[in-house]
Amino acid sequence: MKKIIRTLIFVAMCIYVVGCGKSAATKKVSGKQEEVTPEAKTEEKxxxxxxxxxxxxxxxxxxxxxxxxxxINLDGTIKVTGELELYPEDEATVGSFMEGNISRVFVKPGQKVKKGQLLAAIEDPGFIDLQAELRALHSEFEYLEQEFDRQKKLYENKVASGKNYQRVTSDYKSVRARLESTKAKLRLLRVNPDAIISGKTYGVLPVIAPINGYIREIGITIGQRITTGSRLFRIINKENIHADLLVYEKDLDKIREGQSVTLYIANNRDKPVKGTITEIGRSYENNIRAVRMHAGLDGNKAPFVPGMFVEGLIAVENLKTxxxxxxxxxxxxxxxxxxxxxxxxxxxxxxxxxxxxxxxxxxxxxxxxxxxxxxxxxxxxxxxxxxxxxxxxxxxxxxxxxxxxxxxxxxxxxxxxxxx
Missing domain, CATH: 2.40.420.20 (conserved putative lor/sdh protein from methanococcus maripaludis s2 fold)
Structure with missing residues (x-):
């Protein structure tokens, strides 16, 4: 019996020693694993x-x-909608008063141009003939002007008959009218008639920018035959681009010129644009029961294009937050x-x-x-x-x-x- 008890005690001690060794080893290994586990990295991140x-x-x-x-003003604001527009004087369609073939195009879409700048050149024999006609009329006018002065003096001194004086007077006035008309045509064509009379001949008809702005559209190519009234270029000046907004009848009594407005162009709420109401329309649109008004834009207007949708908040009270x-x-x-x-x-x-x-x-x-x-x-x-x-x-x-x-x-x- 004593022998059995001693045996059991020995086995228990062995199990205890082995268990302690495994525990220590496990701690060492787990400690090493903790340095590379994804959970540790996530915790660090x-x-x-x-x-x-x-x-x-x-x-x-x-x-x-x-x-x-x-x-912005969240309390005491009026919501309005509309679009960006240009005033009529800030938009131009460029054409020609004379037909011909396009020989040169000097600008590109989006290019900034100044009033009077050369945009394109047109060639046509009719333009050369018009200059020759001007010089011929001017020569005839000079002759008739002298003859008119001579016949007038003779008639006043009763040396010549009134019939000759009347005939010369009629011819003189007729040629003078044709001369001035031809000069006016050439001025419309952006050509100096006095230079032509002095002997200069223009080989091409210039197409000139009528306003400052940017080239929005080009409707021609080199060699293209254009006719009178053809649209060659479209120019816009965005310096005065503004918001054309609708304000409904229930809010009309709260709107005044000079009020500030916060504009969100093309639904871009991350970049609001400040503006001021410059004009409130006097005509009422029955179909939508609203009045149109204009709001000027502050800051750089280069990114904006006419026709863009606009939402606006008009501050009717000065309660910004x-x-x-x-x-x-x-x-x-x-x-x-x-x-x-x-x-x-x-x-x-x-x-x-x-x-x-x-x-x-x-x-x-x-x-x-x-x-x-x-x-x-x-x-x-x-x-x-x-x-x-x-x-x-x-x-x-x-x-x-x-x-x-x-x-x-x-x-x-x-x-x-x-x-x-």
Whole structure:
């Protein structure tokens, strides 16, 4: 019996020693695994609290957009719609008063031109004949002018009969009228008749820009035969491009000239344009029960094209507030948040845990980090929401205006992974 007891004690001790050895070995191996497990890497990637990082491919995939804070009037605004237009004097269709063949084209679409600039050249024998006719009429006019003066003196001195004086007077006036008419034709053709009379002959008929602006359309090619009235060019001057807006009868009593208006051109709410109401129409359009008004645009007008759709918010009260597009604000557990793009540089590269400086710099360009910031929200209007910041942000802060919900989902996914 004692022998059996000793045997059992020996076996138990062996099992205990073997178990301790395995435990130590397991700890050592698991410690080594923890240095390379994906979970550890994920924890390092999401180590920044309230931050999420996206690669360029992810940003492009969700069509992420950045914008800034705007100061707009959410309470006391009137919504209007319309389109961009030009005044009649800022648009020109260029043609020719004489037919011919296009020999040269000196401009390209989109090119800026000045009033009086040469656009194209036309060749036609009829233009040469018109110059020859001018010189012949001028010579005949000079002869008849002298003869008219001579016959007038003879008639006044009662030396010659009145019949000769009347015939010369009629011929003189007729040639003078034809001469002035031919000169007027040549001036319409943008040619100097006095230079032709002095002996100059123009080989081509010039096509001249009548206004300053940009070449919108070119409707000719070299060698093309054009006729009187053909449209050769279209020129627009966008310096005075404006918004033609409709205001409905229920809002007419709130609108005044000089009021400010925030314009969103082609539905681009990331880049609002400031403007001022310059004119309110006096005619009422019964079919739509509205009145047209014009609003001038501030700033650079080069990107705008006549015909673009416009939405506007007219401030009828001076109650401006800080606002963002509604897509920039996300809700999570009863709180409101926005995402701010962090500055690129060494901090961004550090989050990537790269092994060389070169790799860090490349990563900082490929990956962007966005920080979640809690905000308080207020009223909404026409896709905008009032935002009250709980902490001061740089004036140049870039806010995610589209894609914020994806960032929130990525952050929540990272938090879940980190908790495991």
């Amino acid at each position: 999401h180590s920044g609290e309230n931050e999420v990082m996206l690669s360029r491919q992810q940003r492009e995939g969700i069509n992420l957009k950045l914008g800034g804070f705007s100061r 800080t606002a963002l597009p509604e897509t920039a604000v996300v809700e999570d557990e009863g709180k409101s948040y926005i995402f701010i793009k962090q500055e690129s540089g060494a901090d961004t590269a550090t989050h990537l845990n790269d092994h060389t400086t070169h790799e860090k710099e490349d990563a900082s360009r490929e990956h962007w980090i966005f920080a979640r910031k809690e905000v308080m929200t207020g009223g909404t209007a026409d896709g905008w929401i009032e935002v009250k910041l709980l902490e001061k942000l740089p004036e140049s802060a870039e806010v995610v205006t589209e894609g914020a919900y994806y960032l929130l989902a990525e952050m929540k996914k990272g938090e879940t992974t980190h908790s495991h």
